[in-house]
Amino acid sequence: MLEHIFSVAFIFSIVRMSTPILFASMAAVVGAKADILCIGYEAMMLFAALGGVLASAYTQSLLIGMLVGVLSGLTIAGIFAYFVLYLDTTPLLAGLALNMFGTAGTVFIVFLLTGRKLDTSILASLTFPDIHIPLIENIPVIGPAISGHNALSYLGLFTVLFVYYLIYRTKLGLQIRAAGENPEAAEAAGIDVKKTKLIAMLISGVIASFGGMYLSMAQMPYFITNITAGRGFIGIAAQNLSGGNAFGTMIATIVFGISMAFGNLAQSFRLPSQFASVLPYLMTILGSVIVGAKRLRDEKKIKNIY
Amino acid sequence: MVKLPRQRNTEQIESRFTIIRTTTAILIALVIAFLLILVVSDQPITDFLTLLVGPLRNSSSMITVISKSVPLLFTAIAISLVYSAGQINIGAEGAFFAGGVAATAVAVIPGIPPVIHVILSILAGGIVGSIVMGIPGLLYTKFDSVTIVTSLMMNYVALHLGLYFILNPLRDPSAGFEGSYAFQPSAILSKLFNSRISTGLIIAIVVVFFAAFLINKTTFGYKMQAVGSNPRFANYSGINVEKTILSVSLLAGMIGGIGGSVEVLGNYNRFMYSGFTNHGWDGMMIAVLCRNNPKLIPLGTLFLAYIQTSADTLNLTSNIPPELIEMVQAIIIIFIAAKEFLKSWEHKAIVKNSQSRLVEEGVK
Secondary structure, eight states, rough: HHHHHHHHHHHHHHHHHHHHHHHEEEEEEHHHHTTTOOOOHHHHHHHHHHHHHHHHHHHOOOOHHHHHHHHHHHHHHHHHIIIISOBOOHHHHHHHHHEEEEEEHHEEEEEEEHHOOBBOTTTTTOOBBBBBTGGGGGHHHHHHHSSSHHHEEEHHHHHHHHHHHHHHHHHHHHHHHHHHHOOHHHTTOOOOOHHHHHHHHHHHHHHHHHHHHHIIIIIIISOOOTTTTHHHHHHHHHHHHTTTTTHHHHHOOOOOOOOHHHHHHHTTOOOOHHHHHHHHHHHHHHHHHHHHHHHHHHHHHHHHOO | OOOOOOOHHHHHHHHHHHHHHHHHHHHHHHHHHHHHHHHHSSSHHHHHHHHHHGGGOOOHHHHHHHHHHHHHHHHHHHHHHHHTOOOOOTHHHHHHHHHHHHHHHHOOOSSSOHHHHHHHHHHHHHHHHHHHHHHHHHHHHOOOHHHHHHHHHHHHHHHHHHHHHHHHHHHHHHHGGSBOOOOOOGOOBBBSTTTTTTTTHHHHHHHHHHHHHHHHHHHHHHHHHHHOOHHHHHHHEEEEEEEEHHHHHHHHHHHHHHHHHHHHHHOOSSSOOSSSHHHHHHHHHHHHHHTTTTTTTHHHHHHHHHHHHHHHHHHHHHSSOTTTHHHHHHHHHHHBBBTTTHHHHHHHHHHHHHHHHHHHHHOO
16 A cells, blocks of 8 residues: 555546645635635535536637636625625625535536536536646656646645735735734725725635636546535635645645545555545544644643743 | 594503514515525516515415424524523534434344334433533533633534444445334334324423423523623622533533434435535524523514525526525525614614603603
8 A cells, every 4th residue: 555655646546636725625714714714615616617517618718718717706606705794794694505506507508508407518518737847757756746737736736825925915805804813903094994895705715716616627527416525615714724824725635635545545445435434524533623722722731820 | 632643652652663674684684585586587576575475375385484494493492592502612513413313323133112202312412412402511610711712613523423323334235225124113203193293392491391381480590591691699698600501501412313213214215414514504593593491483584484495486486596595585684683773763763752651851
């Protein structure tokens, strides 16, 4: 089993598993910084996954597919933000309702267009290309491991940098954090809190959309019913584990990716697949216990000082 | 003397608007449903009528509505209890599933006398359910972990471990599909009045009354709500917050687990689920729509069971996929949950009412 773990194929498997969760978790980081409890990333990812597939199948243009995919996810994010921010809807309920709408709505649309409910495999949709980085590709040992991944996997890494830069190095990021941490003070300082939160939610929707499109236009070549399978939630968990830090969140998603890839590997060694499937979820629980315990300890330390 | 319009107080206007909001939400959802049906169906009017009044047309469908509401009562009560204590614990889905598996494990054992067998099976389901929802509660009280995350993850853990037991030690190789061994006849819940409704309905009603009593009439219920509305204040006034949260989580899990047990033992002859049943999410929706009030929960449950039955009927009589109704359900939820929806209208009504009252006082 060891030679399977230390192989290029295993690294590729980790990247394939981590990428969608990475996008979902980065969306969650932006949402959490604006203090919006959004569980609707599943719905954004589902609609983006379907929108991208349909548009690319009908126009045969990857660019249009991508734009429509982003627009689909963005629409859901916009609806969520409008209900939560302007109609004072409980975020948990709005997210729950949208997820339900996303799961059912995508099946409904697939059925409408293809006459089948399971997937869109009869449509000739496009996929994002794999990228072979010249020069680096030729470096022995590490070259084949870091080159040749899907374009969206590399975009995922850029998204981490983008989110970090946005939150900590731009004026908008400062406004988002202020609106999230202390809305009254932010309002007093002249920030339009609702508008800021709306922008944060829309950015988060764009990021989540790429996670959805990775699933249906890279990991799989077509859309399958409920293709997200809880990845939006795992993304939220990853964000929670690291307390909202972009780089910490990325590490958490890689840990998830490793445990999922490991699960896939274990399955091929005839271990009961259910034990393998449980692994990432147990890791999350363990992680949130560690993070919580650390926070409690820090609070105690502060109490002892004063 | 000047005749003045009938006076209302603000609370009356508010409760009237709650009804108006709910009705409008349902109307909006129905209009959208009608438009969707127009797109898909070649007999839109017939199908739309089926959606509206389908379950009322025959007694068999009405029985289905009641039968469908039994499991939802359990999960809705379970969620409303933890929510009252301020815990966003969404583990009812896992508790329901794992409870069903545990009940199955006991129900397939031969040689246990009838009534005792049912009690033992349901008890096993309840205990396993309380573990599923209790762990997030325990982790919150001991390690301050985020309940919504841990409970969500517990759902998946419960699902996959449950499936392991169903597909390995409990699997009946002669069944021809992936299901457990058949339940012993002694473990199956009997039916009420020879209908399709199992005696689980009675258990569900008992649970609803129990929860209403617990929340409104006991010290524990008061403690629960105190913890839910302000944990710090509850702590200062001498309530053991951690113990209360843990007890509520265990109790809610037990109710969810019993729900799963009652559902499988009441309606099937072996365990056949291969994934989440959505009863937990549906229960959560009912709990939130009914504002965690156990007295309203039966109403919310019947409503949801009604539209789900409509969806099933529609699926049989037309080419409309049942997903349509889930979309409608989602639209209704989001509009009812929108507190500011139609609020300006309500404000105007309240202001107008207060003004006319002032005028009246001026007349006096």
